[in-house]
Amino acid sequence: MPKIFLPRSDIEFVEEGKGLAPKFDKHGLIPAVVTDNKTNELLMHGYMNKEALELTIKEGIAHYWSRSRKKLWKKGATSGMTQIVKDIFIDDDQDAIWIKVEVQGLGASCHVGYRSCFYRSIQSHNGKISLKFEEKTKVFDPEEVYSGSENPTQL
Amino acid sequence: MPKIFLPRSDIEFVEEGKGLAPKFDKHGLIPAVVTDNKTNELLMHGYMNKEALELTIKEGIAHYWSRSRKKLWKKGATSGMTQIVKDIFIDDDQDAIWIKVEVQGLGASCHVGYRSCFYRSIQSHNGKISLKFEEKTKVFDPEEVYSGSENPTQL
Numbered sequence: 001m002p003k004i005f006l007p008r009s010d011i012e013f014v015e016e017g018k019g020l021a022p023k024f025d026k027h028g029l030i031p032a033v034v035t036d037n038k039t040n041e042l043l044m045h046g047y048m049n050k051e052a053l054e055l056t057i058k059e060g061i062a063h064y065w066s067r068s069r070k071k072l073w074k075k076g077a078t079s080g081m082t083q084i085v086k087d088i089f090i091d092d093d094q095d096a097i098w099i100k101v102e103v104q105g106l107g108a109s110c111h112v113g114y115r116s117c118f119y120r121s122i123q124s125h126n127g128k129i130s131l132k133f134e135e136k137t138k139v140f141d142p143e144e145v146y147s148g149s150e151n152p153t154q155l
Numbered sequence: 156m157p158k159i160f161l162p163r164s165d166i167e168f169v170e171e172g173k174g175l176a177p178k179f180d181k182h183g184l185i186p187a188v189v190t191d192n193k194t195n196e197l198l199m200h201g202y203m204n205k206e207a208l209e210l211t212i213k214e215g216i217a218h219y220w221s222r223s224r225k226k227l228w229k230k231g232a233t234s235g236m237t238q239i240v241k242d243i244f245i246d247d248d249q250d251a252i253w254i255k256v257e258v259q260g261l262g263a264s265c266h267v268g269y270r271s272c273f274y275r276s277i278q279s280h281n282g283k284i285s286l287k288f289e290e291k292t293k294v295f296d297p298e299e300v301y302s303g304s305e306n307p308t309q310l
Binding site: 008010014015016018019023031035040041044045088090093110112114122127130134155 | 159163165166169170171172173174175178186188190195196197199200212213242243244245246247248251253265266267269272273274275276277279282284285286287288289306307308309310
């Protein structure tokens, strides 16, 4: 694939220019924030390498780098819940991506079975901290959908 | 401060439990997605260390770790544009935070002067990639507000 990323020549170009010059970290990754195009809900936080970002831009389907599986990951390849990209943004210093997506299939983005990966809020009462489930029921049963696959969560 | 973070004992506890057991990376950081409580707009993508996350939870005001300045950063300390936290969420494997905030002062979150750090979209037409300014005017003049401070953007 031809190179679509420009050199980060100077700060003014990065912050105020019209050229795409993303910053990939030492592991070759850039974080990606994923929201629902219609509800604006935050669905997930992932990472892209150069190839994933290029595919996401060119094909309009979200691709990520799976840090646990250590491979390119076309979201929804197993579950059918692919993410169609409606808009892509980049931030001021070009080290974070935001994509607005329309989720296909059952419409969930979380491997645990919830619609959003952010299904729990953090509650603080009188110094006691706990998590509260904001999504009450799962959209799908991960054991059915991902049967035989390893859980990507790492401790 | 007493410890408020629990050990990441097993995957079920991390994914399905009610205990806060965030994963900080090798640099001691966890990414934080920041959206506007009313408009749901994505405002910024930052990082928190343990202290910043604890202060954010306990005080209800967003704190980050500034990777460029290498110090705890109470957002808005210079500009007055503090972020009042309305809700905090954590994701499935507890390695990303989402905060919904109400921005004080002039209501902007981007050091370049825009409301959101994500003021440019990525456009792709016939293989040509460019950035489009989605915010047309700055909310404030960064040279006035941050006079004498170093730009945090790094190449």
